[in-house]
Amino acid sequence: DVVGFNAAISACEWRPALALLAEMRAGGPKPDVISSNAASSCCERGRAWRPAVRLFRHLLERGLRTDIAGGRAVAGACEAAGHWDLAMAQLSGLGLAGIRLNLISHNTALTARARGEQWELVLSALAGLLEVGPRPDVLSHNAGVRACAAHGRWARALAELAEASRRALGPSVEGCGALLTACSAGSQWRRALGLLSQAQACGPPPGEVSHGAALSALERGGQWLRAVGLLAAMRFGGVSPDAVCYNAAISACGRAGEWRPALALLEMLRRQGPAPTAVSYCAAIAACENCGLGLQASALLAELRRRGLRADVVGCNGVISACEKGELWERSLLCLSWMLEAGVEANTVSRNAAITACHKGLRWASALKILSGTMRAKLEACIVSHSAALAALGKAAQWPSALAQLATARAAALTPGAAALGSTILACSSCQQWQEALRLSGAPGVQAGGAGLDSGNCAALLMECEQRGLAGHEEQLLQTLLRKPGSWCQTGRGSVPDRRAVQSDEWTSCAKEEH
Numbered sequence: 001d002v003v004g005f006n007a008a009i010s011a012c013e014w015r016p017a018l019a020l021l022a023e024m025r026a027g028g029p030k031p032d033v034i035s036s037n038a039a040s041s042c043c044e045r046g047r048a049w050r051p052a053v054r055l056f057r058h059l060l061e062r063g064l065r066t067d068i069a070g071g072r073a074v075a076g077a078c079e080a081a082g083h084w085d086l087a088m089a090q091l092s093g094l095g096l097a098g099i100r101l102n103l104i105s106h107n108t109a110l111t112a113r114a115r116g117e118q119w120e121l122v123l124s125a126l127a128g129l130l131e132v133g134p135r136p137d138v139l140s141h142n143a144g145v146r147a148c149a150a151h152g153r154w155a156r157a158l159a160e161l162a163e164a165s166r167r168a169l170g171p172s173v174e175g176c177g178a179l180l181t182a183c184s185a186g187s188q189w190r191r192a193l194g195l196l197s198q199a200q201a202c203g204p205p206p207g208e209v210s211h212g213a214a215l216s217a218l219e220r221g222g223q224w225l226r227a228v229g230l231l232a233a234m235r236f237g238g239v240s241p242d243a244v245c246y247n248a249a250i251s252a253c254g255r256a257g258e259w260r261p262a263l264a265l266l267e268m269l270r271r272q273g274p275a276p277t278a279v280s281y282c283a284a285i286a287a288c289e290n291c292g293l294g295l296q297a298s299a300l301l302a303e304l305r306r307r308g309l310r311a312d313v314v315g316c317n318g319v320i321s322a323c324e325k326g327e328l329w330e331r332s333l334l335c336l337s338w339m340l341e342a343g344v345e346a347n348t349v350s351r352n353a354a355i356t357a358c359h360k361g362l363r364w365a366s367a368l369k370i371l372s373g374t375m376r377a378k379l380e381a382c383i384v385s386h387s388a389a390l391a392a393l394g395k396a397a398q399w400p401s402a403l404a405q406l407a408t409a410r411a412a413a414l415t416p417g418a419a420a421l422g423s424t425i426l427a428c429s430s431c432q433q434w435q436e437a438l439r440l441s442g443a444p445g446v447q448a449g450g451a452g453l454d455s456g457n458c459a460a461l462l463m464e465c466e467q468r469g470l471a472g473h474e475e476q477l478l479q480t481l482l483r484k485p486g487s488w489c490q491t492g493r494g495s496v497p498d499r500r501a502v503q504s505d506e507w508t509s510c511a512k513e514e515h
Contacts, residue, residue, distance in 0.1 A: 005035065006035050008020055009035060009042065010038045014039075014043045014051060017042035018039055040056065044073045046077075052073070180196065183213070189218045189226070192217035192218070193230075205239065206239075208234075208241060208244070208245060211234050215231070215245050215252070216248045218249075222255055224253045224256040227249040228249055228253070243269065246274075250283040253265065254287030254290060257290050259287040259288055259291045262287035262288075263296070278311060278315070281301070281311075281315065282314060285301065285315050288300065293322055294326030294327075294328040294332075295331075296322075297322035298319055298323065298334075301315065301335065313346070313347055313350065316335055316344055317349050319331075319335045320332045324354070327361065329360060329366070332354045355367045355370050356388045358388075359391045359392035364392040367389045371389045
């Protein structure tokens with residue numbers, strides 16, 4: 001009979017359940033509303049939203065009986081599969097059929113909208129429930145908190161949790177967890193720690209997810225000591241930190257330049273578990289990068305590879321940058337070479353850091369090779385790339401290559417700054433190529449008061465003019481300094497300073513920088 005069929009449908013997975021329902025339609029007994037609801041519930045459990053929607057539409061189109069339970073089950077299947085818009089459509093279909101939604105259905109709608117990050121619609125619907133009913137419960141307010149948290153509206157999320165408390169519903173663990181996530185996104189670490197304490201009174205103690213959100217807030221707030229303390233409190237309180245918690249604490253230490261605690265936490269992961277992830281190593285590499293510890297960063301990358309983990313471009317960039325800051329140009333090039341061999345896409349940041357490392361190591365040929373590879377890879381070489389290469393050429397006194405590189409930058413519609421021009425002038429002056437150095441002062445875009453020719457560059461050119469008795473060029477350059485906003489000639493004294501004093505002061509400054 002129909003009761004037996006309904007019981008069988010309820011006990012099945014969604015495919016056998018739909019087959020039984022089809023059998024009832026074909027040969028009897030005639031299915032009732034309970035039969036359809038049972039099949040819809042099976043689809044919801046199996047997240048089979050397409051069959052659930054087809055079943056619901058079949059009932060509505062043929063004017064067959066349905067009720068709130070069936071519609072809610074279909075909406076739940078859609079919501080669980082991430083199709084919040086379809087979930088809302090099914091609930092709207094109930095309203096068109098004259099079926100009044102109960103609180104469970106309203107909560108399903110709120111949850112669907114929260115998953116769709118429709119935070120304004122969720123808050124509007126909650127206001128409507130408070131006004132006309134049914135009265136929202138703690139699950140309703142949790143949906144509001146989650147919607148605001150997902151959209152980074154932590155202040156509104158706090159207000160929603162406060163409303164639940166005001167109505168004597170009390171904050172739930174789920175609501176506190178969602179709000180912790182919101183505070184994490186907003187770097188509200190004080191509120192996050194307060195909520196973590198408040199969550200202790202909600203029933204079950206907060207787990208790794210809630211603690212991880214609080215640690216993330218501490219990380220973004222630069223509170224590395226508190227992050228390490230919270231990690232220790234978790235272990236003392238019987239909550240086993242997962243890799244996400246450790247990663248947040250390591251990153252907090254790295255942001256504060258505390259590389260020793262960062263590496264100590266990574267060592268705890270190695271020895272006590274859980275196993276460190278690629279993110280763990282990249283966070284530790286970032287800590288080393290901030291302190292210019294190229295050797296340590298390289299060792300971490302090597303260990304990451306030995307463990308069979310895949311390094312991403314951010315981690316590799318951190319190693320190259322750490323080596324550049326530590327003046328380890330060979331290791332920078334080795335890391336860049338490994339990236340290209342391993343299929344890790346080396347971006348402009350990777351190549352710029354390697355070029356700068358070559359500049360510091362006086363490896364101008366390697367710098368040009370990397371810059372050439374950047375262009376061949378059809379990556380956009382910015383003015384930083386060209387300036388770093390020019391700096392290497394300037395120190396190595398490679399004036400023909402420097403002039404060619406400056407021309408390449410201009411051909412790419414890039415405007416060379418003072419550093420790029422200064423490097424080119426240095427290369428020319430070092431090789432007694434004073435004509436080329438002076439010609440730069442008349443190049444397009446660097447005439448009097450131009451963006452590229454600064455007082456340091458002019459001082460170098462003035463020295464060339466004085467040594468070679470080129471009075472006309474000397475006077476022109478002095479006028480350039482007078483017209484340049486903010487230069488030391490514009491001191492408000494109303495007169496041009498003594499030329500020899502100007503040249504001496506400026507050249508001494510440039511010489512100090514050079515040596």
